[in-house]
Amino acid sequence: MEITARALWTLLHGLGFGALYLLACSGALVQIYRFTTSAAPLESTPGQERFLRFYLCAMCVLAWAAVLTGAYVIYRWYRATPPPGTTDLSMFPQHLLMSSPTTIGWHSLGMEWKEHVAWFAPISITMVAFVLIRYGRDLKNHQQLRAAVLSFAVVSFVSAGIAGFFGAMINKYAPVQGGPTIQLSQGGEK
Amino acid sequence: MSTLNNAASLNAPALTNGSGAAAILAAGIGSFTLAVLACAGDKVAAIKNSLIFYKPTGPLSGVTTTAILIWLVAWGILEWRWRNSTVGVGRICVMSLALLGLSLMLTFPPVVDLF
Secondary structure (H helix, E strand, O other), X not given: OEEEHHHHHHHHHHHHHHHHHHHHHHHXXXXXXXXXXXXXXXXXXXXXXXXXXXXXXXXXXXXXXXXXXXXXXXXXXXOOOOOOOOOOOOOOHHHXXXXXXXXXXXXXXXXXXXXXXXXXXXXXXXXXXXXXXXXXXXXXXXXXXXHHHHHHHHHHHHHHHHHHHHHHHHHHXXXXXXXXXXXXXXXOOX | OHHHHHHHHOOOXXXXXXXXXXXXXXXXXXXXXXXXXXXXXXXXXXHHHHOOOEHHHEHHHXXXXXXXXXXXXXXXXXXXXXXXXXXXXXXXXXXXXXXXXXXXXXXXXXXXXXX
């Protein structure tokens, strides 16, 4: 069982950071909604509040790691230009997608949207984390702030979802390949 | 935190809303800057070329770096101005959400193609 270095980076970007962020975000949305809309005062221990702060900071790290690895590690392999005369485009995902009318949309709509919309996730969640940590339970007394925080958290989730969906589909039709091969395990005959 | 809890239970804000409003408006400004730069880079070759900070990544490097810098600078300035103030947060939140909505629209390729 082996994997190329580029495929491993893509895995780390998409599943390691992106999917984990989406999972964390869905949990956080429920918690933020509960935290900001509950009529009764929510009793939480200092330990639980510390955990919420850690959780929000971890989400920020995941969101930034996802966009930075996507933009500065994987995207340069994705948009690499093939030398003139190249017929096998498997190492040039953007050009591979653009070479067929049945796949060009994955680039012209999918990647063109994904590469920008994804950045709203870390910007929004960083703001959300800052406001929640700074105000704590006092946010209950700032109705408009908490409505805005919840809206930005939803947009962060949706943006990450759009980026994740198109990332997965693009990698299905034109996977980023190449680089050194990493041996994960030795296969044995059954 | 106990001060916050006591204040929260009395429904009297312990903190002014300025800091939160600054963070929210800055996020709207940062998102909108990113969307406008992405759209401008897509339409004007000179802007596209000026946004190539890192060649392998192309204009995306300039779009995102510039937008993040503007977001952080805007956040810093607004936080400095509003940290201890009570501001008209309703209008600021509406403006921030409008900027965020416009940003989402401006990054959607069929909308960009209208320009």
